[in-house]
Amino acid sequence: MQLEIRNYYEVLLLELLSDEGLLDELPEDYLADLCCITLNQLPTRYIRNLVDTHFFENYAELQQMKSEIQQALEKSRAYLKENQKKEG
Template identity: 90%
Template sequence: MQLEIRNYYEVLLLELLSDEGLLDELPADYLADLCCVTLNQLPTRYIRHLVDTYFFEDYEELQKMKTEIQQALEKSRAFLKENQKA
């Protein structure tokens, strides 16, 4: 049995990466590492239906989540940059 659940932070992170053009710009291996390191800094928020989430979500909460993602993404990029030199 396959359940249709996903982490909403994943969805928002991928939207951010797409909006910034990074999905097309960065190598796939680096992108996968970047997503993992970023998501490991964030809480999980599981959803079943994305359309329901868009309908019921609070604007302030969404903005807070996007800010958390942006901050985690910046830290992750710095972390990966530093550790690629080693």
């Protein structure tokens, strides 16, 4: 049996990266690392259907989640930048 569930924070993070054009700009390995490090800083919120989530979500809660993602993303980029300096 295949269940259709996913972490909503992952969906929102990928939307943010796409909106900023980073999915096309950054190397795939870097993006994978960036996403993993970012998502590990965030809570999980599993959803079944994205359409249902958009219908029932609270605007203030969505804005809070997006803010959390942006902060975690900034920390992750700084972390990766610092570690690239150490390796290089």
